[in-house]
Amino acid sequence: MQADQSALQCNACGGLCYFSPERSALECLSCGECYDLGQPDDYLARDEFAHRPDVAEPEDNITPAQRTHQCQNCGGEVLFTGPALSAHCPYCNGPVVLVSGDAGYRTMALIPFRVDAAFAKRLAQKWAASRVACPAGLADVVAQGDVAGLYAPFWTFDSDEVVQYWANFVKPGGKAIRISSTKGQMKIAFDDMLMPASPHVTPLIRDGILHDFDPRDLKPYRAGYLAGFAAERHHQTVAEGIAANSADKDLLIRNHIKYKIDRTGVHGIRYLTDTSGIHYRRILLPVWILHYSYGGHAYKIAVSGIDGRTFGERPFARRRLALYSAAISACVIALGMAIGAAAAF
Amino acid sequence: MLAETSPLFAAAALFGLSTYFGLIPIHKLIQMHEARHELRQGSASRLRRAGGWVVVALWLLTVMWCAVFIGDWWASGDYQAASERAWQRIGILAKLAASAGGVR
Ligand SMILES: [Zn+2]
Numbered sequence: 001m002q003a004d005q006s007a008l009q010c011n012a013c014g015g016l017c018y019f020s021p022e023r024s025a026l027e028c029l030s031c032g033e034c035y036d037l038g039q040p041d042d043y044l045a046r047d048e049f050a051h052r053p054d055v056a057e058p059e060d061n062i063t064p065a066q067r068t069h070q071c072q073n074c075g076g077e078v079l080f081t082g083p084a085l086s087a088h089c090p091y092c093n094g095p096v097v098l099v100s101g102d103a104g105y106r107t108m109a110l111i112p113f114r115v116d117a118a119f120a121k122r123l124a125q126k127w128a129a130s131r132v133a134c135p136a137g138l139a140d141v142v143a144q145g146d147v148a149g150l151y152a153p154f155w156t157f158d159s160d161e162v163v164q165y166w167a168n169f170v171k172p173g174g175k176a177i178r179i180s181s182t183k184g185q186m187k188i189a190f191d192d193m194l195m196p197a198s199p200h201v202t203p204l205i206r207d208g209i210l211h212d213f214d215p216r217d218l219k220p221y222r223a224g225y226l227a228g229f230a231a232e233r234h235h236q237t238v239a240e241g242i243a244a245n246s247a248d249k250d251l252l253i254r255n256h257i258k259y260k261i262d263r264t265g266v267h268g269i270r271y272l273t274d275t276s277g278i279h280y281r282r283i284l285l286p287v288w289i290l291h292y293s294y295g296g297h298a299y300k301i302a303v304s305g306i307d308g309r310t311f312g313e314r315p316f317a318r319r320r321l322a323l324y325s326a327a328i329s330a331c332v333i334a335l336g337m338a339i340g341a342a343a344a345f
Numbered sequence: 346m347l348a349e350t351s352p353l354f355a356a357a358a359l360f361g362l363s364t365y366f367g368l369i370p371i372h373k374l375i376q377m378h379e380a381r382h383e384l385r386q387g388s389a390s391r392l393r394r395a396g397g398w399v400v401v402a403l404w405l406l407t408v409m410w411c412a413v414f415i416g417d418w419w420a421s422g423d424y425q426a427a428s429e430r431a432w433q434r435i436g437i438l439a440k441l442a443a444s445a446g447g448v449r
């Protein structure tokens with residue numbers, strides 16, 4: 001982190017460089033010279049690290065950043081590297097102030113931006129325009145918004161689970177509903193499971209736009225990739241990261257059990273799992289976030305910096321919802337009355 | 346009280362109520378549609394949103410049940426007999442709902 005500033009200076013003219021998604025290289029703002037950030041040993045970025053919950057593993061990789069901004073609205077701590085400083089928080093669009101001494105854990109790898117700001121904005125507009133039952137003119141409102149490029153902190157977790165489960169299901173047939181119970185054992189192997197490493201990174205960002213995350217695209221962490229973008233550093237210990245994402249993991253395990261049982265009306269699932277082979281990475285993934293407000297509410301649309309996949313929040317038009325509701329109501333009532341009339345005779 | 350009105354008036358009232366209370370299920374339906382098409386398959390967010398079908402099913406079944414009763418009443422002209430048949434149908438609906446419990 002200490003060599004950051006000099007690493008971002010152009011060798012030819014001394015100007016400031018930024019990372020260009022289009023050329024996937026550091027580009028000088030003054031003379032246009034490009035610098036490739038790749039190294040022969042980039043494949044090492046795919047390496048994973050073992051974690052054993054029963055053994056205390058003090059992590060000493062805590063490094064303070066020189067210039068961190070903290071959001072006065074959501075509390076997010078964001079690092080702006082190089083040019084194109086933004087005065088707003090990429091997560092919530094709140095104002096940010098300079099703070100010192102933001103200690104974070106070492107980021108092991110990242111995927112550099114491949115989609116640039118202008119394209120990301122067009123994708124966000126396209127997404128907004130294609131919404132069902134959205135207010136008229138939503139795309140125009142979205143067009144007014146600004147996109148912020150952010151390297152968002154994520155975990156990848158591997159683990160092997162040996163799950164013992166008990167559950168009830170509904171047995172069809174006969175006159176009465178019968179509830180049966182079942183139990184069993186299964187193995188689940190989670191591989192490169194993406195988990196947000198910050199409370200500011202919502203699961204919607206992970207599940208909405210990062211479908212095609214591929215660990216083979218990871219590059220070793222280098223400050224040059226961050227030049228011109230915001231980044232949030234890793235603040236969670238491995239144990240904290242696992243704990244923060246336990247609700248999601250629980251949901252996934254329950255879903256695996258449901259599929260394994262493969263019956264109707266599966267409910268009352270209880271399980272015990274023996275977790276082993278935990279491996280993790282602390283990584284940064286590129287995300288464009290567009291903020292806009294509609295009717296006094298703030299919304300955001302996220303665009304993947306890897307492949308441009310888009311997902312977000314949007315308002316609904318009450319009148320259009322009512323129209324759909326009326327149409328479906330009319331159909332159901334007509335059908336119901338026809339059935340009822342037939343039943344009367 | 347309902348017996349003193351006409352079946353067609355009851356149908357109109359049901360239409361109004363169903364449209365009003367349908368706003369929430371329709372909202373859920375659109376969110377589920379977006380989740381199916383846009384959220385990553387098997388992801389936690391998609392599984393959470395898929396839970397919205399309960400609200401949709403409850404709305405549709407309730408409206409359907411009321412409409413079948415009104416249709417029966419309208420055709421037979423016998424409010425008492427129609428409402429007796431309606432209560433019998435609740436048992437069938439409950440079974441339907443229970444067996445739908447595993448559908449996703
Ligand atoms: Zn230069």
Ligand SMILES: [Zn+2]
Nearest residue numbers: 071074089092
């Ligand atoms: Zn913020």
